[in-house]
Amino acid sequence: MSINWFKYSSPASFYSLAGKITPIFAFAAVILLVAGLYIGFFVAPTDFQQGEAYRIIFIHVPAAWMSMFLYVVMAFWAGIGLAFNTRLSSMFATAIAPTGAMFTFIALWTGALWGKPMWGTWWVWDARLTSELILLFLYIGFMSLQAAIDDPRRADKAGAIIALVGVVNIPIIYFSVQWWNTLHQGASVSVNQAPSMATTMLVGMLVMVFASWMYSIAVILKRTRVIILERESHTAWVAELQKKGTVQ
Amino acid sequence: MLMWIIKRDLLLAMRRQSDVFTILFFFIIVVSLFPLSVGPEMNMLRTMAPGVVWVAALLASMLSLGRMFSNDYVDGTLEQMLLSPQSLSLLVLGKALAHWLVTGIPLVLMAPILGIQYDLPIEALFVLTITLLLGTPVLSLIGAIGAALTLGLRGGGVLVSLLVLPLYIPVLIFGAGAVEANMAGVGYDAHLSLIGAFLLMSLVFAPWAAASSLRVSLE
Numbered sequence: 484m485s486i487n488w489f490k491y492s493s494p495a496s497f498y499s500l501a502g503k504i505t506p507i508f509a510f511a512a513v514i515l516l517v518a519g520l521y522i523g524f525f526v527a528p529t530d531f532q533q534g535e536a537y538r539i540i541f542i543h544v545p546a547a548w549m550s551m552f553l554y555v556v557m558a559f560w561a562g563i564g565l566a567f568n569t570r571l572s573s574m575f576a577t578a579i580a581p582t583g584a585m586f587t588f589i590a591l592w593t594g595a596l597w598g599k600p601m602w603g604t605w606w607v608w609d610a611r612l613t614s615e616l617i618l619l620f621l622y623i624g625f626m627s628l629q630a631a632i633d634d635p636r637r638a639d640k641a642g643a644i645i646a647l648v649g650v651v652n653i654p655i656i657y658f659s660v661q662w663w664n665t666l667h668q669g670a671s672v673s674v675n676q677a678p679s680m681a682t683t684m685l686v687g688m689l690v691m692v693f694a695s696w697m698y699s700i701a702v703i704l705k706r707t708r709v710i711i712l713e714r715e716s717h718t719a720w721v722a723e724l725q726k727k728g729t730v731q
Numbered sequence: 732m733l734m735w736i737i738k739r740d741l742l743l744a745m746r747r748q749s750d751v752f753t754i755l756f757f758f759i760i761v762v763s764l765f766p767l768s769v770g771p772e773m774n775m776l777r778t779m780a781p782g783v784v785w786v787a788a789l790l791a792s793m794l795s796l797g798r799m800f801s802n803d804y805v806d807g808t809l810e811q812m813l814l815s816p817q818s819l820s821l822l823v824l825g826k827a828l829a830h831w832l833v834t835g836i837p838l839v840l841m842a843p844i845l846g847i848q849y850d851l852p853i854e855a856l857f858v859l860t861i862t863l864l865l866g867t868p869v870l871s872l873i874g875a876i877g878a879a880l881t882l883g884l885r886g887g888g889v890l891v892s893l894l895v896l897p898l899y900i901p902v903l904i905f906g907a908g909a910v911e912a913n914m915a916g917v918g919y920d921a922h923l924s925l926i927g928a929f930l931l932m933s934l935v936f937a938p939w940a941a942a943s944s945l946r947v948s949l950e
Contacts, residue, residue, distance in 0.1 A: 531872070548932060579826065617897050620893070620897040621897055624893045624894045624897065628880060628881070628893075628894060629889055631885065631890050632886045636950075640942065641880045641948065644876070644940060644943060645894055648940055651936070652898050652901075655901050656897070656898075656900055656901055658898065659901035659925075662904070663904040682807075695841070
């Protein structure tokens with residue numbers, strides 16, 4: 484049986500599909516989050532070098548991974564929306580941005596909390612920290628550009644262009660910052676030599692990574708649904724939903 | 732076409748010279764504020780100079796971005812340009828180059844004098860000027876994308892800084908880095924090559940991206 488994927492590129496059918504699958508992902512996110520935190524805080528052994536403070540990686544590393552990954556996904560869907568003029572792709576990209584920015588912020592925040600006991604300072608101008616900060620700026624730029632434009636179609640397209648320009652620039656920025664960092668020799672600590680991890684630590688971290696995945700999918704789907712309702716509020720099918728009282 | 736648009740924009744800028752001088756004096760004032768805020772200690776100022784001059788150049792170039800398209804947008808010229816059979820990317824390239832000639836070149840010429848205030852050695856002054864000469868066109872080209880995207884938006888001036896400044900970072904790093912490398916007695920060829928690479932890349936891609944942004948903004 485072949486599935487007609489294009490069926491779900493229509494906001495109306497995507498709306499009902501997303502409504503059905505969002506609870507599944509939300510449920511998986513909660514389960515994985517509880518399991519991951521349990522492994523992270525109770526099962527995983529104390530690190531002999533870093534003590535208990537290392538446990539922050541169970542939140543920090545998944546957040547950092549998601550922050551970078553979500554930007555690429557956002558730019559991808561924004562680009563699809565720009566190229567094929569599909570409304571849903573652009574709405575999806577818009578829905579991804581706040582989650583990505585949140586993960587970037589969490590990664591920076593938890594990184595600072597980890598840096599204080601480990602390096603004795605909240606912040607070093609390390610290449611990774613700096614590029615993560617710039618990534619936050621890129622997210623903020625994307626969101627504020629879209630927020631400043633009243634016409635949703637123009638907002639979609641303008642956001643898509645800035646997201647794509649950002650994606651092209653990310654490797655350039657990353658390598659510039661890395662080279663700048665090695666030139667200055669400022670930070671005496673390096674994040675690059677990560678010690679090998681015990682298996683339970685790795686398992687705990689991977690479970691948390693999956694939890695962040697599930698969380699992101701659930702939240703982004705939910706947000707896409709809200710955006711669809713907002714933009715399609717003039718259409719007949721939304722009016723029908725309202726009549727039935729099934730708009731959540 | 733390219734020549735025509737550059738000539739036209741330069742002529743318009745000449746008719747309104749005060750705009751050009753405002754940007755230049757902004758640049759001078761920002762650079763002069765730093766010694767007042769951190770103290771006149773010459774050794775410290777010398778190490779800070781490349782960064783300060785570059786950041787000020789970034790801000791000055793960015794502040795003037797609003798004017799790149801907005802006047803033509805307001806009086807409807809831009810719409811006519813979009814309708815013309817000429818390539819829009821070429822037009823954007825012309826406008827970005829005109830922007831660079833009007834704002835970038837004065838900054839480049841002024842930079843050595845400001846460098847002297849910071850007690851930079853002669854060779855470092857030379858490197859600073861060269862990096863600004865290579866780097867400021869990149870700022871105008873990347874800025875064209877931001878200016879085109881924020882065309883006609885409320886609060887466009889602040890918004891353009893959010894969009895454009897993160898993208899300026901590589902140029903800033905290598906521009907200021909080249910001068911610092913020279914002062915540290917290390918070769919700066921690699922920095923110059925990289926800025927040159929940024930320039931070539933933005934010459935090819937930025938007009939195209941800015942042209943599509945203009946189409947989005949004027950739809």
